[in-house]
Amino acid sequence: MDLDADLVNRVTWKIPNALALVGSRSGEEWNAMTTSWITQLSMDPVIIGVAVDNTAVTHRLISEGGSFSVNLWDATDTKVFVKFSKPARHEEGTLNGREVREEATGAPIFAEAIAWLDCELRSSTDFGTHTLFAGELVAAGIHDDDARAAAMSDTRMKYGGVPRGGHR
Amino acid sequence: MDLDADLVNRVTWKIPNALALVGSRSGEEWNAMTTSWITQLSMDPVIIGVAVDNTAVTHRLISEGGSFSVNLWDATDTKVFVKFSKPARHEEGTLNGREVREEATGAPIFAEAIAWLDCELRSSTDFGTHTLFAGELVAAGIHDDDARAAAMSDTRMKYGGVPRGGHR
Numbered sequence: 001m002d003l004d005a006d007l008v009n010r011v012t013w014k015i016p017n018a019l020a021l022v023g024s025r026s027g028e029e030w031n032a033m034t035t036s037w038i039t040q041l042s043m044d045p046v047i048i049g050v051a052v053d054n055t056a057v058t059h060r061l062i063s064e065g066g067s068f069s070v071n072l073w074d075a076t077d078t079k080v081f082v083k084f085s086k087p088a089r090h091e092e093g094t095l096n097g098r099e100v101r102e103e104a105t106g107a108p109i110f111a112e113a114i115a116w117l118d119c120e121l122r123s124s125t126d127f128g129t130h131t132l133f134a135g136e137l138v139a140a141g142i143h144d145d146d147a148r149a150a151a152m153s154d155t156r157m158k159y160g161g162v163p164r165g166g167h168r
Numbered sequence: 169m170d171l172d173a174d175l176v177n178r179v180t181w182k183i184p185n186a187l188a189l190v191g192s193r194s195g196e197e198w199n200a201m202t203t204s205w206i207t208q209l210s211m212d213p214v215i216i217g218v219a220v221d222n223t224a225v226t227h228r229l230i231s232e233g234g235s236f237s238v239n240l241w242d243a244t245d246t247k248v249f250v251k252f253s254k255p256a257r258h259e260e261g262t263l264n265g266r267e268v269r270e271e272a273t274g275a276p277i278f279a280e281a282i283a284w285l286d287c288e289l290r291s292s293t294d295f296g297t298h299t300l301f302a303g304e305l306v307a308a309g310i311h312d313d314d315a316r317a318a319a320m321s322d323t324r325m326k327y328g329g330v331p332r333g334g335h336r
Contacts, residue, residue: 003214003308011308012208012216014240014283016186016319037207040180041219042296043331046171048180049300051209051217072182115182125293127302128210132217134295140171140179151184151319163211 009161017152017159021084022050023069023100023108024061030090030100030108033058034081036152036159037130038070046137048119051130057087062133066121067105071113072149080112081155104139114144129163177329185320185327189252190218191237191268191276192229198258198268198276201226202249204320204327205298206238214305216287219298225255230301234289235273239281240317248280249323272307282312297331 017036024031035058037051050068052059062068073080080098088095100108103118110116119135152159185204192199203226205219218236220227230236241248248266256263268276271286278284287303320327 003305007308007310008214008305010310010313011283011285012214012305014310014317015188015206015208015238016184016317017207018184020183037209038183039185039205039207039217039219040183040328041205041300042298043329044297045295046176046180046330047295049207049217049219051207070183115179117179123293125291125302127213127215129212130210132209132300134293137171137176137180140175142175142178142182145178148321149182149184151321153316153319160208161211162214 005162012160013158015160019078019081019150019152019155020073021071021080021110022052022058023071024058024065025107026061026064029061030095031057031061032071032084032088032095032108034084041134047122047134048117048137049132049134051132053130054126059131062121063124065107067107068119068121068133068135069107069109070117070119071110072115074114074144075148075150075154078150078155081157114147114149115142116140173330180328181326183328187246187249187318187320187323188241189239189248189278190220190226191239192226192233193275194229194232197229198263199225199229200239200252200256200263200276202252209302215290215302216285216305217300217302219300221298222294227299230289231292233275235275236287236289236301236303237275237277238285238287239278240283242282242312243316243318243322246318246323249325282315282317283310284308
């Protein structure tokens with residue numbers, strides 16, 4: 001690509017993105033990761049897509065476990081996302097000390113999520129640095145219908161553009 | 169799916185989404201459509217994905233033309249999105265009266281966009297009601313680096329969930 005990398009970053013960072021914890025699990029290995037490339041992909045069936053770095057633990061766990069969850073978080077409580085930008089510590093029903101449980105697929109659902117989506121993997125497409133996991137919604141819940149879900153723009157974080165050291 | 173449709177709508181509507189005009193073109197047929205299912209999918213190459221209703225004119229034009237554009241709009245000027253929720257009127261270098269031009273691929277770029285991405289189609293994946301078009305970024309520009317790009321939450325519009333009469 002002969003596009004200027006700085007321009008690509010500035011333009012792609014302007015795309016409004018979600019910010020959520022994507023849960024994954026293979027057997028007794030549980031994880032959750034801060035993720036911003038999330039979108040619905042179909043209404044019937046209801047398919048949700050998350051694009052995940054090919055080198056991430058979450059990539060392996062979704063591939064092995066065949067499911068993922070999307071945990072939407074209160075926009076006023078975004079410090080959680082920094083903590084979950086590296087592999088999470090799993091102990092006694094918690095990830096990084098925050099309570100998780102399983103619902104339909106076994107992927108971790110956070111007790112603190114304002115809303116959650118539990119998805120069964122239907123397809124994986126490798127686009128280069130990241131893989132789009134497309135999952136059918138099989139269970140969902142809302143804990144707080146009044147809260148607004150966090151977006152990237154609620155933080156000083158940036159994600160996207162071209163690869164940067166340590167930021168993929 | 170045995171999930172309650174109202175619950176699915178409430179949960180999926182909580183996912184923070186972009187709101188932008190996706191431009192498409194096949195020969196002399198030009199269009200642009202209000203779109204919210206947009207995300208980056210890879211950093212190298214830089215791949216942008218847009219999920220488009222299979223029955224939309226934009227679906228046919230992207231398939232035929234092999235390209236699309238994403239035009240980000242000023243968050244304080246969202247009335248444009250209502251107008252572009254049906255096929256646009258194309259005359260004399262304008263769509264619905266707003267100036268457009270071509271850049272690298274020929275897909276329409278709006279003069280008023282605060283930033284734009286011009287993408288060459290690399291793959292199409294039909295997920296049921298919508299198709300994910302994945303395009304490599306081949307040209308991009310920023311007109312206003314201070315403006316915040318519009319998101320769905322800047323409007324009273326909703327998109328997603330299960331199919332509804334007239335809302336797909």
